[in-house]
Amino acid sequence: MAFDLPDLPYPHDALASKGMSKETLEYHHDLHHKAYVDNGNKLIAGTEWEGKSLEEIVKGTYDSSAVAQSGIFNNISQLWNHNQFWEMMGPGESAMPGELEKAITESFGTVEKFKEEFAAAGAGQFGSGWCWLVKDTDGGLKVTKTENGVNPLCFGQTALLGCDVWEHSYYIDYRNKRPAYLQNFVDNLVNWENVASRM
Numbered sequence: 577m578a579f580d581l582p583d584l585p586y587p588h589d590a591l592a593s594k595g596m597s598k599e600t601l602e603y604h605h606d607l608h609h610k611a612y613v614d615n616g617n618k619l620i621a622g623t624e625w626e627g628k629s630l631e632e633i634v635k636g637t638y639d640s641s642a643v644a645q646s647g648i649f650n651n652i653s654q655l656w657n658h659n660q661f662w663e664m665m666g667p668g669e670s671a672m673p674g675e676l677e678k679a680i681t682e683s684f685g686t687v688e689k690f691k692e693e694f695a696a697a698g699a700g701q702f703g704s705g706w707c708w709l710v711k712d713t714d715g716g717l718k719v720t721k722t723e724n725g726v727n728p729l730c731f732g733q734t735a736l737l738g739c740d741v742w743e744h745s746y747y748i749d750y751r752n753k754r755p756a757y758l759q760n761f762v763d764n765l766v767n768w769e770n771v772a773s774r775m
Contacts, residue, residue, distance in 0.1 A: 666767035
C-alpha cells in the first residue's frame with residue numbers, strides 16, 4: 577500500500593500571522609513533502625519494505641555508519657518527519673500543559689532555558705537537518721539535533737517536538753536568519769498540547 581501526502585491540519589494561511597507564510601506552506605508541504613511521498617513510494621515498490629509502516633522502514637533502513645543514507649531511508653524518514661512537523665504546530669493560542677511544563681522544568685531548569693537550548697541546537701546544526709525535544713530511552717527529556725532526515729526513531733527515542741532547519745522551511749520568510757526562525761517557532765508556532773500528547 578502506497579503512502580499518501582496527508583492534508584495540512586489547518587489552512588495554508590493559518591500560520592501567517594504567527595510568522596510562517598502561506599507561500600512557505602505551499603512550497604514546503606505541497607512540493608517538498610509531496611516529493612518525499614512520491615519518491616519514497618517509487619523506491620519501496622517491489623522491495624521488502626513495501627507494505628511496512630513508516631516507522632518500520634525508518635528503523636530498518638537507518639545505517640549509522642553510512643556517510644550518505646539510502647534513497648529509501650532519506651525519503652521515508654523525511655516523510656515521517658514532516659508528518660509530525662505539521663501536527664506539532666498550530667494556528668491557535670497554545671498553553672503548555674502542566675505535566676509537560678513540569679517535565680521540561682525538571683530536565684532543563686526552566687521553560688525559557690529549554691527554549692534557548694532547543695533554538696541553539698537548531699541554529700548550530702551545520703547544513704540541513706532537524707532539532708528535537710525527545711523522551712530518551714531512560715525516560716528523561718533532552719534536546720538533540722540530527723543531520724538531513726535522521727530522526728529520533730533511529731535511536732529508540734520518542735520525538736516530542738521537532739523543528740525542520742532545512743533552508744526550504746524558513747528561507748522565504750527569514751532568508752538566512754535561521755536563529756530568528758527558530759526563536760519564532762518556539763515562541764509562537766508550537767502546539768504544546770500536541771507535544772504533551774506524545775509523552
